[in-house]
Amino acid sequence: MTCAFTVNGARVTAAEGEPLIHTLRDRLGHHSVRETCGIGVCGSCTVLLDGRPVSSCLLLAGLVAGQEIVTAEGLADHGGVAVQDAFVEHEAFQCSYCIPAMTVAAHALLTAIPDPDEETVREHLAGNLCRCGTHPRILAAVQAAARRSGPAAALARLGHDPEHAPSPSAPARPVVEAAGLLHVAGQIPLRDGDLLATGVIGADVDLATARRCAEQATANALAQLHVHAGGLGRVRAVRLTVYLVGAPDFSGHAEIGAAASELVIAVLGEHGQHSRSVVGVAGLPRRSPVEVELVAARREV
Numbered sequence: 001m002t003c004a005f006t007v008n009g010a011r012v013t014a015a016e017g018e019p020l021i022h023t024l025r026d027r028l029g030h031h032s033v034r035e036t037c038g039i040g041v042c043g044s045c046t047v048l049l050d051g052r053p054v055s056s057c058l059l060l061a062g063l064v065a066g067q068e069i070v071t072a073e074g075l076a077d078h079g080g081v082a083v084q085d086a087f088v089e090h091e092a093f094q095c096s097y098c099i100p101a102m103t104v105a106a107h108a109l110l111t112a113i114p115d116p117d118e119e120t121v122r123e124h125l126a127g128n129l130c131r132c133g134t135h136p137r138i139l140a141a142v143q144a145a146a147r148r149s150g151p152a153a154a155l156a157r158l159g160h161d162p163e164h165a166p167s168p169s170a171p172a173r174p175v176v177e178a179a180g181l182l183h184v185a186g187q188i189p190l191r192d193g194d195l196l197a198t199g200v201i202g203a204d205v206d207l208a209t210a211r212r213c214a215e216q217a218t219a220n221a222l223a224q225l226h227v228h229a230g231g232l233g234r235v236r237a238v239r240l241t242v243y244l245v246g247a248p249d250f251s252g253h254a255e256i257g258a259a260a261s262e263l264v265i266a267v268l269g270e271h272g273q274h275s276r277s278v279v280g281v282a283g284l285p286r287r288s289p290v291e292v293e294l295v296a297a298r299r300e301v
């Protein structure tokens with residue numbers, strides 16, 4: 001019996017009983033997949049199976065039928081460029097025998113946990129052995145890739161400092177965690193201590209400026225979350241509430257809400273999906289035109 005699956009985007013077939021490592025390396029020519037121990041101990045044969053790192057020496061082709069395999073040869077086309085670049089920049093290799101599988105495992109880690117601490121990187125790469133002992137440089141490379149590609153980096157690329165989180169007036173707390181949810185205190189569009197605008201949308205503040213205000217307030221909420229959750233990679237968005245002060249005939253609520261939502265999704269990616277309300281109110285602190293509240297949950301990682 002034969003089965004079919006994809007390898008780096010190409011459909012392939014194999015006998016169900018063929019060892020997957022032989023299909024990949026010997027028959028398909030993916031020489032990044034290396035057989036060393038053959039018993040699932042060294043990690044040199046690591047590939048991604050539907051995004052999860054697995055030892056291909058332990059699997060038969062029939063067990064991956066209908067699924068997607070990515071080897072180091074296909075990593076760049078599957079979002080792995082940041083990891084590969086970081087390994088090169090940190091010279092995180094000597095003989096390079098272990099490195100293709102190491103980059104595959106590192107990419108899987110950063111996909112699941114975009115900004116892992118050092119302990120988490122050590123733990124997740126413990127199953128990938130390097131006989132040349134380049135682990136310190138590998139560790140540095142993975143952390144550099146995380147800084148470059150994680151959600152905090154995405155927030156920074158969009159012009160917002162993830163470490164800068166304006167605090168609410170005492171005695172309110174910036175973030176309170178309860179029943180598995182992180183409730184971020186309402187954020188107004190402060191940047192470097194000043195509001196981007198004040199007044200009523202549709203009278204004193206035009207729609208484009210109001211959208212920028214919503215984005216800035218949301219960025220401040222994400223920064224609070226980053227600081228208090230130990231990294232944006234550890235959370236997923238749940239609920240966004242946008243309060244705005246509009247003129248009596250103002251009807252652009254959805255556009256302003258969308259500006260806030262778009263930033264959350266741009267930063268958190270698939271973990272940024274959320275429900276949202278936009279609420280018109282008579283006034284907000286410091287005559288801000290907009291205030292944003294964000295609720296998030298800790299991710300299972």
Ligand code: FES
Pocket residue numbers: 034035036037038039040041042043044045046055056057058
């Ligand atoms: S060859 Fe597969 S884990 Fe060592």
Ligand code: FES
Pocket residue numbers: 092093094095096097098099129130131132133134
């Ligand atoms: S660089 Fe030689 S085995 Fe890792």
